[in-house]
Structures are given as structure tokens and as C-alpha cells.
Amino acid sequence: MNIDSFLYVALFLAALSAPRLASAQGATTEPPASPAAAPSHQPGDNPAPRAADPRMEELDQRVRVVERRWEVEQETLAARKEEERKNPASVPFAYGKDGAAIKSPDGKFQFRLRPLVQADGRFYISENTNTFLLRRVRPVLEGTIFEFFEWRIMPELAGTPNVQDAYGNVRLLKEVQFRGGKFKSPVGLERLASDADLPFVERGLPTQLVPDRDVGIQLHGELLDSTVTYAVGFFNGVGDGVNGDVDNNDKKDWVGRLVVRPLQPTSFELLRGFGIGIAATRGTHTGPLPGYRTSGQATFFQYAEGVRGTGTHRRLAPQAFYYYGPLGLFGEYTVSSQIVAGPTGHARVDHKAWQVVGSFFVTGEDASYTTVTPKHQLDPKNATIGAIELVARYGEVHIDDGAFDRQFADPTRSARRARAWAVGLNWHLARNFKLMADYERTNFEGGGKSDDRPHEIVALTRLQVAY
């Protein structure tokens, strides 16, 4: 017997045997209710004319109330199930645009798997070997513990397996967070962008001069409604473009970065996406020194054998960005100043680099420093193509003339200057799937036996799956 039948029987028996129900509510002075007009009927309704007998009228009302409460409960249950179906956040295990996730029922414990795979192609207009390669294969593991404690482990499986990121982050307040482990040093603007969100297949020249990943501790946060972002860190210290796991001296590096979006809180829409920042590092680096490479991964500058870093290494990296609708622009200038020692003695060498990068979504999406979701993903049935992004960049690196004057580098093998321009097209088929194609030309000053090093022209392609 279902609930409706049970209630009908119970109420009918109550009506037959109980005293007049109106007296249980206290006496009323209102005249007997006149027969009310029948309510309007809709298909599926179960209306009935109001009975003249007040007792039957009340019984009728009670039955209707029971029925309606049942309907409301069923509607609420159906809405809850629909919400759970649409919103994976309320489901313990879910797989969606942010990867695979497992969450505790209260949401305080979360585990996420977010793979990144980049399959590249390099095609040179020169003697270099054209090749396909797996550039990055990273099963990114992330988690949250008790809402405030986060962790991340990102191994690299392409090439020589190693650990790229491994850190914990305490996030008691958005304004004050504490991180420890191995992670990106907070310096270069392009370096700090996610590897999955780069406008070009390879990062530009200034990124060669900033640290990659380092091991240390960092205090960081967002202030004034994310208008100001800061980071102050204490790290082992790594060379330009280097990803390091251990230190080779007792001295550690101080790293700081400050970024301001001064017009973000205003209603001046045109300039709300403007931001400016500066980063700096100071430490002591000793030992072998890294070289610098082109986007085609050819080394165009290398210190001579036996030349080593010794003494203070300082960096300064002003940077700026601007996003407005489909247009994105960012630029950075980096100075890497290091005391270098070689056969002729030691001296400070200052290398400088800068670049400007522009992007434009012809399909109208808003450009962003982070992941862009196409308005309409590729879908042949609905004739939608995803998002098309055009990108362009120009950058230069200037090697300190002192590096050659003091014979720290061989001028017939290392260039003094490199100037690179590139154009590219990114096809965002869906949020998690992107195709990229770049064309880049790099010209050099010096670096050849009797003339300039031959320029490099390279076409780079990428197929990316990222969560």
C-alpha cells in the first residue's frame, strides 16, 4: 500500500469516528464558508469542488495538503539528483574538465589527477634534425587536506624521469600562505605561466635568464581583493634557466616578487586588465654556468670550459601585462648579473633580455594568462570550431661584452646578441585539447668562425592534452 492510499483510508476512518474537527481549533465567529468557486484546472491536476460540509471541506483540505507535500518532496528530491548529476563537485568521484577527482563527503579532503601531455614537432630550415618528440608527460597529482592544506606532486616522465614540483602549501588566508618544497621560483612572468597555458610552444629569451624550479620556502598571498600579489622566498639558488634539486654551497638565495593590478577595482573596463610587477633575486652561485638556447633548443651561448660562477648573483625582472577582451599583451625585461671566474681572473657580467608577446582570439574569447575555455568547443554536428588564437612575439638577449673581452666565452662559438621574432596559431579545440603551430626566426650577432652565427628558422608544432 503506498502513502496516498494509506492516508486516504486513515482520514476516511477519522472522519467517520472523530468529533467535529472545527472545535479542536477553538470557536470561530465566522459565518459558514460559502461554497467556493472551483479552482482552475490544469492537465494532471486532481481538483475537486469544495464541499458544503465544513468537516468534509477540512478533510478534503488535509488530503490535498498531504498530496501537495508529497509532490514538493518529490520535486526537491528530483532537483537534488539533477544537481548532483550536473555538479561533479557533490559527487565523491568525478572525471571532468579539471581531471579526475575524489572528494570526501564534506569536501574537506580532495585528491585530483590532472595529466599533461605535449607531443611536439620541430622542423628546421637548416641542417638540424627534424623530429617529433614527447616534450612533457606529467601526471600531476594534487590534493587538499582539511580545506586549508594543499599539496602537489608533478613528476616528469618525458626524457629522463624527474620530479618537477613537490610541495605543500598552507592556505589559512588568501592573504598569507606558506609554501615549502620544490616549485617555480617566483621571478619570470612567462616562466610562472603554466606549461599548459603558454602562447608559444617554447618560452622566449628572457625566460633563459630567470630561475626555473628550485627548492625552498616561500611566503606569498593576494591582498586587496587580488589587486596585489606578492611572494618572498628563501631558496637553494639555481643558475639561469636551471631546474635544481640540491645546493652546492651554504649560501641561499632571497627571491621576491610583487605584482599590482592598480585599476582592477575600478569600473574603467578598458584598463582593468593591466598589471605591472617586479621580481628580484640575490644569492651566491658557484660552479658551472648554464648556456642559453633558442626556441629550437640550439645552444647559441655557452661559457668556455673552466669558467665558473663565483660570488654574488643578482637578477632584476620588471614585467607588465594587459588583457582586454580577446587581446592579450605581456612583456618582461630581465637582467642577470653574476660574478664569473675564468683563466683571466674574475669579473661581473650582466646579461640582459627582453620580449613582448601578443595574442588575439579571433573567435572572441577573452585572452588570459591562464587557461582559456572556448565559447564553443569543436563540434562538427553543430558546426563549431573551438577557439582560434593568433600569437606574435619579439625578443632579444644581449650578452655582456665583458664575457668575451675577459675570454669567459669563445666569440666564434657563442653569439653576443640574439634577436628572435615569432608568429603562431593556437587552435583550442576544447578546454583540454589544443593544437599549436609556431614559426620563429632567430638572428645572431657573432658566434660564427668569421661571421655571425647562421640564423635559425624553425617551425614548432604541438598537440596538447591538459587538465
Place this chain on the structure above:
Amino acid sequence: MKKLFTLRILVVALALLFPTAALADVALLNVSYDPTRELYQDVNAAFARYWQGKTGQGLSIKQSHGGSGKQARSIIDGLEADVATLALAYDVDALAQKGKLLPEDWQKRLPHNSAPYTSTMVFLVRKGNPKGIREWEDLVKPGVTIVAPNPKTSGGGRWNYLAAWGVALKRNGGDEEKAKEFVTKLYRAMPVLDTGARGSTTTFLQRGIGDVLLGWENEAIMAVNEIGKGQVELVVPSLSILAEPPVTVVDKFASKHGTKDVAHAYLQFLYSPEGQEIAARHYYRPRLDAVAKRYEGKFPKLELFTIDDVFGGWQKAHVKHFADGAIFDQIYQPWQK
């Protein structure tokens, strides 16, 4: 060979500089509270025509309706609304504070604290008004059964509750205990609490439950003139609350979808003469003086107090009355007479 390669690359790049899909049609999702279905049906048709004429761009606007609190929670949980047109500012504040979906000073972005129209809470009774309902005090007479939505899920439900509490305070010299006693009796006379205002209208009109429907003025006038014509009557108490349903762009989702400009234009359209005319036709009190004057006779006159006057704003009202374990949870016990 090298020149040909370079030229091919340049040709592809140039070809792509002339977009063919840049002006694709745009879609908006408006997540609204329960009784605004008919209003936004007409608003959307009018705005789509306006936008097409102004920009040449096709526009489709999808609607979602439900109890205001439920709708706000859905947006926070990931329902990607481009605009939210909810019943009360508190629910939009939740989008800003809990969901971080828009700036906390969102109310300043549009005129009249982002409320393009207003309404109030009135009574809908059976034809002939058999229970003699005239004022709020009549609702708690013995034998009167009231239908209203649940304040925990419905914006209209919260406006009802605050209207009743505010009236009781004003009638009893600010005595909080007397107000609590009155509201307790009121909710004990409600056998069904629907999740939204439209559900309550269904309960009252189509299911024939209750003697009086407590709810939105626009719903009540629509029932008298349209869906319940000849079966129900409108009763306007002498005092009630000024309800100001707000509208806002949901910045995070609108930015993600690239619809910020059209979303902002859509909300500004509500303040235009055409938008205000549509609101008035659907029994929402317009803000624009010229339109308000034309429809003056259609809206009953009564004394109105605001939530700021009596309760000090939505944040204070929510903490005191609607938060978990607050006054409503203390006084309401389901299925009591």
C-alpha cells in the same frame, strides 16, 4: 626552398587574420527567481531584437527559474550564469562573498542599488474573501490556512517573513517578542512550504489548498487578472515591505564566456523605457517616473518600509532570522496546527 617555406607560412597566417567565425551568435544564461518567467520571456524577446538591430549579432537567452536561495547556491556550485536576477540582495552577496563570482560592491554598478523594479508582499484570497482577510493580524485568526514559500529556499519566502515581522514590530512598538509570537503563529498556519513562489501559486490556485496566498504583488495581480480570474481576489494590507529584487552580471562566468558586454547591456535594458514598460505590464513597479505615472492606477497604494529601515540590511536579517539555527529554524515545525 627556404623562401617558399617562409611564404607558405605567411600565407596561412594572413588567411587566418580575416576571421570568418568571429561574429558567431552569442548565448546568455539568466538565472532568476521563481515568478519571473513571463517577465523575462518578454524581456528576452525584446532585448534580442534590440541587440540584433544594434550589433547585427544573433542572441539567444536561456532562463533558469527557482527559489532565489536555491538558484544562488546552484550558481556557486557551478551553474554558469552570465547574469543573475534574484529576489534579494543577500543571495547576490553570497555569489560575491562565497562564490567569488563578482565584486562585493556589485550593487553600485547599476542604478537604484541594481534593482530595476520593485514589488511588495500582499494577500490573495478566495473569491468573496470568505475568511474576511484584511490585514496581517487576520492571517493568524483561528481557522485560517496560509500558503507561502519556504524562507530557507525562496526569496519571496524571506520577503514574506520579514514583512510579517516588520509589521508586527511596527504595530507593537518595536517589541521583538511580540513580533516573534506573531510570526510563529503565522507559520504554524502554513501546512505546505513550497521551495519557490511559483510553487506556492500552484499550491493555492491549482491544488486548491489554503485560504490565503501570501506572496509577491506581481504574482497576486497576475492571478487575479489571468490564471485565477474569477476565483481569487487581491487583498492589500495597509503596511508591507518594499521588495527590491536585484540584477547583476556574474563576472566570472560572463568573462569566461566572453559575454560581459552583452550581459551588461541586457541588464541596462531593464532600466530603459521599453524594459520598464515590460516590467510594469507584468505587474512589477517600475523605477522610471514616466512609466510609473502611466501605470499608477494599476498598483495599489500602501505604506512600505524597507529592510534597511527595520532590520539594518540583509546581512543582519539573515544572521538573525534565516541562518542555520536562527529564529526561523526555532519557530517553524513542519505540519503543525
